[in-house]
Amino acid sequence: MKISIGNDHAGPAYKKAIVAYLESKGHQVVNYGTDSFDSVDYPDFGHKVALDIENKISEYGIVICGSGNGIAMSANKHQGVRCALCWTKEIAELSRxxxxxxxISIPARFTSIEQAVSMVEVFLETVFEGGRHATRVDKISC
Structure with missing residues (x-):
């Protein structure tokens, strides 16, 4: 599976651990994130990941910033993107x-690296239920 990842300065350590996990599972990773703790603008990375989803370059995306909110808001501006801010495995599962x-948007300042990796694992392994939820998901796009 091809997965795009992007992060700002709050997430280099998270990205490193997540990429290691993804590669250990045989996934191909497209890395748009910074490896530096120097301040950068999260929309730059959120948009790149979202464009990969919008253009069907990657099947899933992972974005990381301090609160997870700003980068999720940026990603959700794109057609066909449904970016969910998650801080527990249960929320990650329900988002799928x-x-x-x-x-999946991960708030680096509010979760541990171990939590983040486990959320990604659950996110990628969970299959959309469809049914009554499909009608609701269809109503998200304008």
Whole structure:
């Protein structure tokens, strides 16, 4: 599976651990994130990941910033993107089951690296339920 990842200065260590996990599972990773702790603008990275989803270059995306909010807001500006801000495995699972999220947003300042990796694992392994949720997901796009 091809997965795009992007992060700002709050997430280099998270990205490194997540990329290692993804590669250990045989996934191809497209890395748009910074490896530096020097301040950068999260929209620059959120848009790149979202464009990969919008243009069907990658199947899923992962974005990381301090709160997870700003980068998720940036990603959600793109057609066909459903970026979910997650801070527990349960929320990550529900974002896939009920919302068919295709990008997970991780708040680096509010989760541990171990939590982040486990959320990504659950996110990628969970299949959209469809059914009554499909109608609702269809209503998200304008």
């Amino acid at each position: 089951l009920h919302n068919n999220a295709n990008i």
